[in-house]
Amino acid sequence: MSNGIVNWFKLASPYSFYPVAGKMQPWFWALAVLFGAAGLWISFFVAPTDATQGEGYRIIFVHVPASWMSMFIYLVMATWAGIGLALNTRLSGMMAQALAPTGALMAFLSLWTGAFWGKPMWGTWWVWDARLTSELILFFLYLGFIALQAAIDDPRRADKAGAILALVGVVNVPIIYFSVKWWNTLHQGSSVSLTKAPSMAQTMLWGMLLMALCFWMYSIAMTLKRVRTIILERESHTEWARKLAEVGA
């Protein structure tokens, strides 16, 4: 394939993806910092005080992005896992493995910030409500995926076992997303509720979107960094890995 089209199968080899990921990584870090700075500025200095929740509502600016990412990363992880099972490409398993810890962190942050928001507004850190419980299950699915992969010595078999777990667990994502509709929950419905004056809701929405973009870029940068490490760990027997400039031998 030399007709100018990106050769995806060539990119799917760890050897060719390693330098590409290395080149992309700094851009995503820069974007994460940029969006984060803008998002934090709006979160604290532009977005006005909420009429009912006072300053406490500002937790939304980290809670919603973390929750979105926890669900989205799981979908991406399951997609890579599925591709790995179907096409038997080695990089897919590494991508799924690289995504899991960041996804678990996002699920944890979602639960943590949720607890810190629930305490002042609902009067409790935790309640066994459909939204909270299904998010907790998502956190456990990530931990299960990581533990299962760590427990199997052969990385290719670990990829396959992990992929099946990831795919089975996908059923939980729509349950989290629709839990506030399907069940009578304490958790509020839509997070982007525009019940206040439009100009007010607008700045809150912008703050949330910028913070979400920051979390996105952070997750991508983190995944690229981790997949590069995993590639080196799994390819440590190869000549090319040992001859890399950064090895410096």
Added chain:
Amino acid sequence: MNWGSPAEFFAMGGYALYVWGSFGVCAVAMLLEPILLGRRRRAILRSLRRHAIADRMDKESS
């Protein structure tokens, strides 16, 4: 601007514990994760360097 003074900003209208508890833990987690991963990366690079040196010594002695 929402805040009259820095003290007012840090007090967060009485929600200081909850707001800073949320933002603080997020910030710490998102700083710690890349640092820990950096350690893991340096560890594999060290191991690769040792292997590369061993390879070279093998070739020289044979």
